[in-house]
Amino acid sequence: MLLKKTLPALILGSALTATATQAEVKVGVVTSSTGPIALVGIPQKNTVPLLPTTAGGETISYISLDDSSDPSATVKAFKKLIEDEKVDAIIGPSGSPNAMGVIQFAAESGTPMLAPVGTAAVVLPMTEDKKWVFKTTQNDELIAKALVGHMVDSGVKTLGMIGTADPYGENWSLVMAKLCAEAGIKLTAVERFQRQDTSITGQSLKVMMSSPDAVLIAAPGSSSVMPETTLKEQGYAGQIYQTHGAALDPFLKLGGQAVEGTILAASLMLVLDEVPDSPAKEIASKYVADYTAMHGETPATFGGNVYDAGLLLQNAIPTALESGKPGTPEFRSALRDALENTSEMAGTQGVYNMTPEDHSGFDERGRELIQVENNSWTLLK
Missing domain, CATH: 3.40.50.2300 (Response regulator)
Structure with a gap:
């Protein structure tokens, strides 16, 4: 009798778990944590455990891959995340050439791509393909x-x-x-x-x-x-x-x-102790403290670019959920639209205001003039 009562409970529990898994928001992350641009990619990879794990009542999971700074490996990683893992969004890659080479795959699959790279060419000039790309560094x-x-x-x-x-x-x-x-x-x-x-x-x-x-x-x-x-x-x-x-x-x-x-x-991350209090400073300070506690060293601003990508997704997911379930084209499309309508969202790098024409979204609050003095970063006044 106990077995008969327990078995349905186990089946129900499995069904609930499967439903929860299906509703989970899956985010791919591609970084160059090895190879020539590892100094950029390592703090980005190390930031993944600090990214938000819930949004809109749904769990967010991350699948992190290393492309070894190789653009051809970036393509393979993107295809794996899109075709095999069926991710809802991708953060990465670390390098500008790598990012330029995968924009088409993000666009063809309708998967939002949050690029923590330097070049503005990933979002400018705006094209049908680039409308799927959002840039978490200053143009x-x-x-x-x-x-x-x-x-x-x-x-x-x-x-x-x-x-x-x-x-x-x-x-x-x-x-x-x-x-x-x-x-x-x-x-x-x-x-x-x-x-x-x-x-x-x-x-x-x-x-x-x-x-x-x-x-x-x-x-x-x-x-x-x-x-x-x-x-x-x-x-x-x-x-x-x-x-x-x-x-x-x-x-x-x-x-x-x-x-x-x-x-x-x-960004202000280099000179946190010297800039006035602001929402961006508060977020950047928390990120630096959490990263330092986890890894024993302070993060480069490149890590903050990945952290901000996570915040942007967390901010956009609740709106996207109104149009579709995670894992569906409808959800990914709505997620893209929600990212494009980000307004006054503070991150570690400044404040984001995205528009159809501007997929970076920074203004003067996203930069500080800085000088190297005594082998340290100092706010230039």
């Missing part, structure tokens, strides 16, 4: 305007530039050409290099021969260090600017004395 132009503004105020008339030969460096070249022309700053030389290069002596010499008042380096992660150290070794004494791609502590460790005085624009 290049927002950062560039802060840098160019400082150059103008400092009397910079000529500028040299060294950038990566990929979508990140290419988009920065386009943005700077436009803004410098408007500001009356002459670009004297624009040089490119590959992230895996072990020497850029030739490029730096060409820039120095053009005698610029200042130099901008447009490179993400560890690749941002070598151009600056090379310029210093060759005797360049002008002001060096970096993009938000250099906003990680290993930049300070790898560059040492050579990067002293560097100016960049990046």
